[in-house]
Amino acid sequence: MKTTIIRSAVLAAVLLAGLLMPRGASAQDSIAVARDLYASAAYEDALAVLSRIDPSARPDRLAVNQYKSFCLVALRRTAEAEQAIEAVLSDEPSYNPSVSDASPRLLSMFASVRQRVLPSIAQQRYAHAKAAFDRGEFAVAAAEFDQVLKVLEDVDLAEAARRPPLSDIRTLTVGFRDLSARAAAPPPPPAAPPVEVPVAPPPAVAVPLRVYNTGELNVMPPAILRQDLPSLPRDVVFRGQGVLEVVINEAGLVESATMRTPIDPRYDRLVLAATRNWKYEPATVVGKPVKFRKIIGVRTKSD
Secondary structure (H helix, E strand, O other), X not given: OHHHHHHHHHHHHHHHHHHHOOXXXXXXXHHHHHHHHHHOOOHHHHHHHHHXXXXXXXXXXXXXXXXXXXXXXXXXXXXXXXXXXXXXXXXXXXXXXXXXXXXXXXXHHHHHHHHHHHHHHHHHHHHHHHHHHHOOOHHHHHHHHHHHHHHHOOHHHHHHHOOOOHHHHHHHHHHHHHHHHHHHOOOOOOOOOOOOOOOOOOXXXXXXXXXXXXXXXXXXXXXXXXXXXXXXXXOOOOOOOEEEEEEEOOOOEEEEEEXXXXXXXXXXXXXXXXXXXXXXXXEEEOOEEEEEEEXXXXXXXXX
């Protein structure tokens, strides 16, 4: 009886604080009131406080949607609760309620929604990172590709991440993340100025054509005519996937090849040597052959 009276008094004080809160009160003050109402099981009142908050800033929006989802799950308003959870994951895909504080029903609903929406969030974030790469914003792109990899490594996405299209997105993300990081790296310090010696002007050198990438406008990627990978030597053990970058010239031949994610020094040399015999229908832009950078996932096979 005494516990019930104390709890009722606490709830009344929280409700009064929400009603008397000044119009100019900060979003954080309102979220604190909503949190106390939720803790007192006054879920409808907590939702009423949250509905008056303008979540223009991302931290406020995340907190508002978190407590909305908690209250809606407690009220068994499943469809609305799932929408609120989706809004939370859109801002912070790695978020999960604390196991020590959340009910089994809340944990189960978060797990279900995460498994459903995280694949599309990973694909959306990859598209956003690739757009930054295409604009030449390499530092931004490198950070965003890292976020894509973080989503793909989430435990609730483990099964889906092993299959296409997410497995292909992981390969592309690793390749473009490395390219972005290298492009964003600061240039080396300038060398000491050389001693000026009069020399004849060098002969004119043709400016090399640019190298195109996957996803660029009007680019038709190269078609594989020959792309055979060597077998893995029996004494080499590797579980996982390497990443190979090749530049294919206008004749459909491999101009350069680099192992971005190595497998084994011996096998890497075999792969790089094999690329010299690969052949493609060259990439084209509006029908004209062009150079093209191709990222290849190397899945090893034994003899």
